[in-house]
Amino acid sequence: MTRVYNFAAGPAAIPEWVLKKAQNEMLDYHGSGMSVMEMSHRSSEFQDIIDTTEARLRRLMNIPEEYDVLFLQGGGSLQFLMVPLNLMKKKADVINTGQWTKKAIKETKKIGECNVVASSEEATFTYIPKIKQEDLSEDSDYVYICENNTIYGTKYKELPPHEGKLLVADLSSCICSEPIDVSKYDLIFAGAQKNMGPAGVTIVILKKELLDHADQDKLPSMLSYKVHADKGSMFNTPPTWAIYMVGLTCQWLEEVIGGLDKMQEINLKKANMLYDYIDQSKLYKNNVAKEDRSYMNVPFVTGDPELDKKFVAEAKEAGIVNIKGHRTVGGMRASIYNACTVEAVEYLINFMKKFEEENLK
Ligand SMILES: Cc1ncc(COP(=O)(O)O)c(C=O)c1O
Numbered sequence: 202m203t204r205v206y207n208f209a210a211g212p213a214a215i216p217e218w219v220l221k222k223a224q225n226e227m228l229d230y231h232g233s234g235m236s237v238m239e240m241s242h243r244s245s246e247f248q249d250i251i252d253t254t255e256a257r258l259r260r261l262m263n264i265p266e267e268y269d270v271l272f273l274q275g276g277g278s279l280q281f282l283m284v285p286l287n288l289m290k291k292k293a294d295v296i297n298t299g300q301w302t303k304k305a306i307k308e309t310k311k312i313g314e315c316n317v318v319a320s321s322e323e324a325t326f327t328y329i330p331k332i333k334q335e336d337l338s339e340d341s342d343y344v345y346i347c348e349n350n351t352i353y354g355t356k357y358k359e360l361p362p363h364e365g366k367l368l369v370a371d372l373s374s375c376i377c378s379e380p381i382d383v384s385k386y387d388l389i390f391a392g393a394q395k396n397m398g399p400a401g402v403t404i405v406i407l408k409k410e411l412l413d414h415a416d417q418d419k420l421p422s423m424l425s426y427k428v429h430a431d432k433g434s435m436f437n438t439p440p441t442w443a444i445y446m447v448g449l450t451c452q453w454l455e456e457v458i459g460g461l462d463k464m465q466e467i468n469l470k471k472a473n474m475l476y477d478y479i480d481q482s483k484l485y486k487n488n489v490a491k492e493d494r495s496y497m498n499v500p501f502v503t504g505d506p507e508l509d510k511k512f513v514a515e516a517k518e519a520g521i522v523n524i525k526g527h528r529t530v531g532g533m534r535a536s537i538y539n540a541c542t543v544e545a546v547e548y549l550i551n552f553m554k555k556f557e558e559e560n561l562k
Contacts, residue, residue: 238441272444286312289313293345296330298350300352302371325530328493332362344361346360353489358493368386376389378468380461393443402444404447487501
């Protein structure tokens, strides 16, 4: 068996430790005589899985008691709609940093007023706009950001001002990549398929006091955070397998990696190695403002679309897959999430060096 070096943006590489543990437990989960996929979500075994998953995530991220943790379906894309449906009374302030905030803006506008506070679209989203408190609408309910922009490779290093307003953040492509202070946010959401496991489950962490924000009589049940919270994420059949895999990923982060401080150290090491190499290279360029660079998604170009194509093709032959950049940016993108090892990044850099030697005119 040969495993490739997978730099996919999501669904993405999963730690081998997690895959092997899932494999070991596949046919007979803890003496139950069945796999987690075959279990009733109402069984005591599954209740234990979801409780343990939540407890591990709470420990890892240091989630305060006054926050609920939900495991939902519909991806980040459903959160673009659930956030305004549940939190907006009058208006939302959104900072536009790429495709994923544009989609959130589109959905928000269907529910109510949406003010785009700032945007870096004119520069192909290569930086994070810095805003001041006075840029926000006076009557907005919340400020919405995408903390790590998967496609453009930018990341907030500091949260924007949001005095007197709630802060909502899409952490789909950076959750658990570093320690964060959850109490600075009012609602966090993240699809699991980049840093937390397979596709199919979305983690929502929100202040309990927000559950009563919306008029529950008007809100469809499946779109209500309160309904899901009251039922312990089991209002309907939850994505049981995906939740189990998130639990194993949390166990890996806790017991194998040693927590989020350690994970951040490894992630910084990988990102710095790659950016340092790109910055001194005569062939590759990363167009993102240095202070806003992502530690998870590293886009780079050669400046020649034909050469980019050749890079992607030869990389594949060398066992490096899913390195093609998003169609709106072109070039290449290395997604180096938690499961991507230091060794994988070293292997990529060595390939890039060889390609540079062979192709630099
Ligand atoms: C930052 C971010 N938010 C939201 C999404 C949308 O997630 P989904 O496809 O699970 O709806 C993505 C998908 O890649 C993403 O990268």
